[in-house]
Amino acid sequence: MKRPSESSATGRYHHGDLRRALLEAAAAAPDIEHISLRELASGLGVSAAAAYRHFDSREALLAELAAVGIGQLQQRFADTFDLHAPAADAQEAIARLYRLAVAYLRFADEQPAMWRLIFGAYAVQTRANALQSGAPTSYSYLPAALQGLYTTGVIAAPPAPGDLLFTWSTVHGAAALRVGNVAAAQGEVEHVGAEVVQRILRGIGAYGL
Amino acid sequence: MKRPSESSATGRYHHGDLRRALLEAAAAAPDIEHISLRELASGLGVSAAAAYRHFDSREALLAELAAVGIGQLQQRFADTFDLHAPAADAQEAIARLYRLAVAYLRFADEQPAMWRLIFGAYAVQTRANALQSGAPTSYSYLPAALQGLYTTGVIAAPPAPGDLLFTWSTVHGAAALRVGNVAAAQGEVEHVGAEVVQRILRGIGAYGL
DNA sequence: GCGCAATGTCAACACCGTTAACATTGATGT
DNA sequence: ACATCAATGTTAACGGTGTTGACATTGCGC
Numbered sequence: 001m002k003r004p005s006e007s008s009a010t011g012r013y014h015h016g017d018l019r020r021a022l023l024e025a026a027a028a029a030p031d032i033e034h035i036s037l038r039e040l041a042s043g044l045g046v047s048a049a050a051a052y053r054h055f056d057s058r059e060a061l062l063a064e065l066a067a068v069g070i071g072q073l074q075q076r077f078a079d080t081f082d083l084h085a086p087a088a089d090a091q092e093a094i095a096r097l098y099r100l101a102v103a104y105l106r107f108a109d110e111q112p113a114m115w116r117l118i119f120g121a122y123a124v125q126t127r128a129n130a131l132q133s134g135a136p137t138s139y140s141y142l143p144a145a146l147q148g149l150y151t152t153g154v155i156a157a158p159p160a161p162g163d164l165l166f167t168w169s170t171v172h173g174a175a176a177l178r179v180g181n182v183a184a185a186q187g188e189v190e191h192v193g194a195e196v197v198q199r200i201l202r203g204i205g206a207y208g209l
Numbered sequence: 210m211k212r213p214s215e216s217s218a219t220g221r222y223h224h225g226d227l228r229r230a231l232l233e234a235a236a237a238a239p240d241i242e243h244i245s246l247r248e249l250a251s252g253l254g255v256s257a258a259a260a261y262r263h264f265d266s267r268e269a270l271l272a273e274l275a276a277v278g279i280g281q282l283q284q285r286f287a288d289t290f291d292l293h294a295p296a297a298d299a300q301e302a303i304a305r306l307y308r309l310a311v312a313y314l315r316f317a318d319e320q321p322a323m324w325r326l327i328f329g330a331y332a333v334q335t336r337a338n339a340l341q342s343g344a345p346t347s348y349s350y351l352p353a354a355l356q357g358l359y360t361t362g363v364i365a366a367p368p369a370p371g372d373l374l375f376t377w378s379t380v381h382g383a384a385a386l387r388v389g390n391v392a393a394a395q396g397e398v399e400h401v402g403a404e405v406v407q408r409i410l411r412g413i414g415a416y417g418l
Numbered sequence: 419g420c421g422c423a424a425t426g427t428c429a430a431c432a433c434c435g436t437t438a439a440c441a442t443t444g445a446t447g448t
Numbered sequence: 449a450c451a452t453c454a455a456t457g458t459t460a461a462c463g464g465t466g467t468t469g470a471c472a473t474t475g476c477g478c
Contacts, residue, residue, distance in 0.1 A: 012474095014425060014426065014473080014474060015426080018425080033330075036464075037465080037466065037467090038465065038466080039464095039465095046427095047426070047427055047428075048465090048466080049426080049427070049428080049429095049467080049468080049469095052467070052468080053424075053425050053426070054425090057467080058465090058466065058467090116329065119385070120325065124389065127390075127391075161393070162404035162405075162407075162408070163408070164393055165383070165386075165401065166404060166405055166408040168382070168386065168391075168393060168394075169378075169379050169380075169382035169385075169394065169405060170375065170378050170379040170382055171378075171382070172382040172385060172386055173377070173378035173379055173380070173381040173382020173383070173385060174374065174378035174382070176328070176378075176381060176385050177377065177378060177381055180333065180336070181333050181336075184370070184373055185374060185377075185378065192374065195371035195374055195375060196371075196374065196378060198371075199371070199372070199412035199413060200412060203408035204408060204411075205411070221443095223442080223444080223455085223457065224456085224457080227456080245433075245434060246434080246435065246436090247433075248434095255457075255458095256457070256458055257434090257435080257436090258437080258438095258457080258458070259456070259457055259458075261436075261437080262455075262456050262457070263456090266435080266436080419478100420477100420478085421477095421478090422475105422476095422477090423474100423475095423476090424473100424474085424475085425473085425475100426473070426474085427470105427471080427472065428469105428470090428471080428472095429469095429470090429471105430467100430468085430469090430470105431466105431469105432465100432466095432467090433464105433465080433466085433467105434463105434465070435462105435463095435464085435465100436461100436462085437460105437462080438459105438460090438461085439459090439460090439461105440457105440458080440459080441456100441457075441458065441459095442455100442456085442457070443454100443456080444453105444454095444456095445452100445453090445454090445455095446451105446452085446454100447450105447451095447453105448449100448450090448452105
């Protein structure tokens with residue numbers, strides 16, 4: 001309808017979908033946070049000022065890009081288990097937590113720049129907005145996984161706030177150390193995930209594993 | 210001897226200790242990573258080019274500043290317990306881990322910009338250098354604390370690499386979530402530290418608490 | 419098919435990191 | 449004491465950056 005069939009810019013005065021193109025080009029850059037608007041624009045055969053028809057500022061573009069990244073992360077979480085389907089049994093509940101941890105680690109591994117953008121100073125506001133939107137977010141999965149551990153009897157008591165804090169901290173921390181190239185956190189994602197999840201389970205009171 | 214008594218720059222052609230002054234001014238800035246050399250220099254009543262007599266580049270200055278920050282963090286760790294004095298008993302060994310966690314959290318709380326500088330993309334090389342220097346570093350304390358838990362009988366087996374990874378991840382992650390303004394990690398430092406350490410202990414196999 | 423809002427261009431501003439050429443200075447050796 | 453020289457500062461300039469205002473082109477809705 002409105003979108004020209006070509007997304008690449010030929011000699012046309014109007015690009016067609018510059019907003020999306022800018023975000024995609026930025027996401028494709030190896031060093032997201034250090035790209036320049038001018039470089040980005042000229043790479044798309046467009047003037048730098050054109051970007052300001054779509055974003056208030058460079059920061060606004062990065063914030064929007066962070067939102068895209070949060071969406072990607074959430075999608076990875078969604079691929080690990082269905083938020084609305086309760087875990088069938090203890091084994092499945094534990095597997096969900098494990099898959100979640102591995103997804104977290106893998107995302108950090110594959111997109112470290114995006115990871116830093118999401119959890120760096122820029123996107124604090126972006127994350128806050130994503131949270132108060134009400135819709136299920138990436139923040140819904142970890143609590144759900146813990147709840148599943150309870151309903152399947154892996155843990156005896158409903159997960160306390162401290163359990164969520166602890167679990168989240170551990171998974172997030174392992175990913176952060178990985179992005180930071182800290183030696184202790186390198187190695188196979190599956191291995192790190194297993195080491196960490198095993199101890200998380202013990203930490204929140206899952207006995208007899 | 211060589212240093213003029215005044216550290217503030219009066220009309221003198223030579224500043225006296227510009228290198229230190231630049232680092233201090235940068236550390237005092239509210240948003241370390243986004244300061245400009247020119248602003249920094251002009252704030253000290255000095256030309257921007259003067260900074261290049263002391264640092265190869267802006268990045269080099271930030272790297273050096275990160276090294277300073279790592280030193281400060283290490284000092285906080287050193288204040289929690291003596292690396293060379295073994296823990297007297299189980300209670301003391303546990304208290305050491307707790308104080309370490311709280312120190313970690315407090316540092317992140319009080320100097321979030323420095324925290325980001327240290328663990329961000331810039332200082333990867335800096336941290337690597339600090340590690341291979343051989344001297345005791347901030348990376349020595351967590352392993353030592355875990356070892357203390359073993360020697361005092363809190364845990365039955367010597368700490369495995371996975372135990373270090375797990376403990377480090379959790380503490381680091383809690384601090385990172387805090388810096389990132391994630392709601393679950395806010396609240397009193399002592400409380401967050403206690404919640405997290407309690408579960409870490411369980412996670413690494415400390416029973417009967 | 420006219421007109422207007424959307425979307426682009428161009429030119430300019432102030433600022434930035436960085437460098438080269440030059441200036442001042444404090445310490446050092448005789 | 450004094451010349452010398454390395455250390456440390458200055459100024460001027462380069463190319464690059466984010467951002468803005470004035471103007472140009474275009475496609476969609478009446």
